[in-house]
Amino acid sequence: MADLVRRPGGTAQATSTSGLGVTVGGVPEAAAGRKFRPDIEGLRAVAVLLVVLYHAGVPGLTGGFVGVDVFFVISGFLITTHLVSELERTGRLSLAAFYGRRVRRLLPLSLLVLLVTVVVSWLLLPPVETRATFADARWTALFAMNVRLALQGVDYQANAEPSVLQHYWSLGVEEQFYALWPVVLLLVWWLGARVTRSVARGTARPRLVAAVATGVLSLLSFLCSAWLLDVAQPYAYFLLPARAWELGAGAVVAFAGPALVRRVRAVRDLPVVGLVLSGAAAVGLACVVASAVLYDDGTRFPGPTALLPVLGTALVILAGSPGATPVERHLLGRPAAQRIGRVSYGWYLWHWPALLLVPAVLDLEPSLVVGLVVAAATLALAQATLVLVEDPSRRSPRLRGRVRPLAAAAVASVLLLAVTGLASATSTTTRGDGPAAAAPVLAGDGSVATLNAGLVARAVPANLAPGLDGASEDKPSASPVDGVSCHVGFEETAPRPTPGAACAFGDVTASRTLVLVGDSHAYQWLPALDEVGRSQGYRVLSFTKSGCPVYDLDVVQSSLGRDYHECYAWRDAVVAEVGVLRPDLVVTSGIVSSDATGDEDAAVAAWDRGVRSTVEDLRSSGSAVLVLGDTPYPGDDVPRCVARHLDDASACAVEEARALNHPRRREAVERAAADLGAAYADSTSWLCSEGSCPVVLGDTLVYRDHSHLSATAARRLADAFVPYLPRT
Incomplete structure (x- = not known):
């Protein structure tokens, strides 16, 4: 769910470390960290596997929903690393270019899945079910499905049936974060430069101020999450103010990573350093897996309980900054994990509506077997749309520039709203064709x-x-x-x-x-x-x-x-x-x-x-x-x-x-x-x-x-x- 671009030949490269020759405290950034992080790609595989298998009903993964928290941390890390790289290289941010990259990366496939879900529901399900889907689609097209679910979650009279578009809540959180975070970071960076008047130290101090500000904002968000958990849990679960700290944890790691790399380089000959980093990565991954196994739908979440998967993910990313750990070489970096990580975004988008629509359309009882078959089918679908939709949209010259992607996103959203409005307006009434019946006798002898x-x-x-x-x-x-x-x-x-x-x-x-x-x-x-x-x-x-x-x-x-x-x-x-x-x-x-x-x-x-x-x-x-x-x-x-x-x-x-x-x-x-x-x-x-x-x-x-x-x-x-x- 976080940003990737593809090298020629299909190798993934994090855009957050794509700049060359940028200096951090006098150390070239290309030397301070790694350009491509197989461990992060593998973490994506872990995250999407937890979510998909949890939704499919696999026993033992009662807390598989924490995979979304793993995605949040990864997104915060990559986006912040990319933004800081641009700030240190140019002293400014091109917001239009940033939002354009977000559009090319996220919107083509998310809008395609949204459109397919709406059309399939419209054609194959009774109107009594599709009207709610059309309303959900409109919220989703406006990047606010998380807000809709938060409002419904505190409405005791709301329909208890899950929406086929429910999983778009996490994209709503991320997209809202992407809209705000570059502006916040730019302001904090400018403040850091103003506070630090020394030219010699001007490149280092804004980073320090930004890192401290990120930590403070993340702490405030965490406190908000803990407070909302005691006030209205759906607000804590779905809304950005209560979730921003998880993306902020990744952002803090983005600031801390280069400093760790420099210090590791200074003591690289000490065997204990490698052991500590290896142990940290193993502990971090164990925390993620443990939360997926130990938590369940009754766990008070997020709040403090989300610390386990969030800090575990942050620990894996931080430990892997200087170089590959055994966790990466033997687990996260394996070819299977890399392949699943590459299609994680598409798999996440396709699996949930399929898990709900396939049993409904085919009149099947939901079961583990049905869930696993659908999960496997949507994995293949995700691979196909990676090749046919995701990669071409990122490389398309028609979506390059600062204005075109944003204009395309606006047009696509408007068209989708029009389609859902038309579908809603033309839906027929669901009614039986049996003979008219009399009012029943529900009391007395009859x-x-x-x-x-x-x-x-x-x-x-x-x-x-x-x-x-x-x-x-x-x-x-x-x-x-x-x-x-x-x-x-x-x-x-x-x-x-x-x-x-x-x-x-x-x-x-x-x-x-x-x-x-x-x-x-x-x-x-x-x-x-x-x-x-x-x-x-x-x-x-x-x-x-x-x-x-x-x-x-x-x-x-x-x-x-x-x-x-x-x-x-x-x-x-x-x-x-x-x-x-x-x-x-x-x-x-x-x-x-x-x-x-x-x-x-x-x-x-x-x-x-x-x-x-x-x-x-x-x-x-x-x-x-x-x-x-x-x-x-x-x-x-x-x-x-x-x-x-x-x-x-x-x-x-x-x-x-x-x-x-x-x-x-x-x-x-x-x-x-x-x-x-x-x-x-x-x-x-x-x-x-x-x-x-x-x-x-x-x-x-x-x-x-x-x-x-x-x-x-x-x-x-x-x-x-x-x-x-x-x-x-």
Whole structure:
């Protein structure tokens, strides 16, 4: 992912050391370091292998995502070395020439992969899937996919399915760094020259000032990363301010390398020097591999945990500055590693969309075998595009000069935006061609027959509600007051989204009150309770918050990547407000989620204690309490599955044993509610039958995503709540 140019004959040469006759403290730079670094090419191979094999599902590489961090360090090293070389040679930087080289190196292949991905998705996948791809493509064309993913990552309601363009986030980080770093370095260099008035030392002091400034900026970025990890982990993972320190680590090595070379030359006859450098390279590579093996998706990352792969990579690069180490000669410099390193950029770009599109198009279950076959195929594709696209674009005389590459990049981006806009505008509606179906009976005597019919349903009805294209937006309505959603976000701690706002539904003039409290798996029931309130004479008040069950549990919020302290404050405020309101009935539910420890016995005990504590608090106000058992958890995006199986909706039905995640925790919720005299409703009996949970019932799509009921389905379950209303 970092910059390379090719010597005639195909040998790779880092542009960062292409200058000859440049002096660093009186030592020719060509002598101070090596022009071509096989160890860096080999590090690229290690990085891309970690990422690709991790995505393919190879066992043991649970932390293969650290390959991206290796790429970042390499990029920071090469780009900074190149820029410093030009500054020392000419005393200035040609920003247009620099950006032009970036364009020739990175954009032709990245735009080609982007275009191919969009076209293949457009032609072969249902519109319900491609609309998100078109939106992602527009962000990617603007070099901001990392920003989009950061914003989506802190949106609990965002679609959980990965984007086929998700891997472009790292290119977004690098491209944003490339846009800013030359300007920052030029300013720092100018400041160093101004501070140092001595002509004799003028070539050395700007480098020293720039090195110190780079270290300080990298430290600030690292602190930002650590802080964001405790505030909003997606921001720490995807945004440049929290990732710049990794590229900065490579930049620091670029400044330190020549000094190390000079000192090694002075003691070159001492055997211990070679041993130290060899050991440093081995330790550095071991750090990278160890992080790939020891880390997993539950690791708090980046922040301090990213130090292991980042410093390991920096150590390998620094140790190899004076000359080849045994790690280079026996591992990184081997022909196979060099060949993979040469195609690493293309392989990185091609592998991810192929891993998602091939199983979707061929209707295959993702597996290790499928992943490895796709990985091998995209490696061959990367080799082909190296020869046909990457090398020609770097050598093309039409892309030479300062203006042409930038103009070509602008035109290509505009054309891509036009293509995605056209594709989005001309996408057809995804709908079934089965006969129109009647609204299902989901409560009372006819419910079992409806469920059983759903298990054998075939063609998706033409009048499916909600429609597949808009299913993800079939959420509970916003509050009628000020149009504000009554479901509060992650950072809010007040019960209401707006002070004084009455999140009132049902019969808002009724004297009887029903209160709904909990997380999004409680909020999904608001349409049903709204109907109950209208028909049975209840004012319905909604107090719900993303990812925050009202049960007295410790919560580590996966979207934020930290302890969810806002949940605890909100929970206390809601329980206090319920005590003041003294409603006739409190309805609560919560997603039965995983925990970080993996100790199921401890988790079950915690759920038992938490539910008991909360139910006691809610009942202390004199209110009746209805605890809703959590709904089935399909796990896969239901509208996408149905869109792929329009001729057989039953193919998307979920086995009840799999849908009822964490059954012991569910049993603990029911047991605690019963022991404390609260009513308990098993929502599974409303949605599953014969050991299976259908996703299409009559004309109704049951789920709007991977776990939440559609508002339409919830509304049609309103009658199921009537037996649990207090008797007057």
